[in-house]
Amino acid sequence: MGIKGYKITWGAAQAVQPFQNFLQHAQLTGAQIKQVLNEQFENGDRKLEVxxxxxxxxxxxxxEVYSQLTSKL
Incomplete structure (x- = not known):
């Protein structure tokens, strides 16, 4: 994985996670992302930090859902 010419290793990403959070990697479509984001509102309050x-x-x-890299999903 790289960002503008910088290589980020899995170990480096895990090392900076605060509060012993876990880093997850998944490939989702725009529709799947909308579905997951909508699920956080089922009990009336936002729960996800993205x-x-x-x-x-x-x-x-x-x-609408937008990506920093690709604009509208």
Whole structure:
């Protein structure tokens, strides 16, 4: 995995995780990401903290999902 010419190793990424959090890697489609994000609202409050994506939502759920790298998903 690389960002603008910098190589990030799995070990380096794990070493900077605070509070003994776990780093997970998965490949999801835009529709799957919207589904997962919508699931956090089932009990009325947000639960997920995400990095690298942005999203808009309203009372009906997630409207749009954007990636820092590819724009709209």
């Amino acid at each position: 990095a690298g994506i942005y999203y808009t939502y309203n009372q009906q759920g997630i409207k």
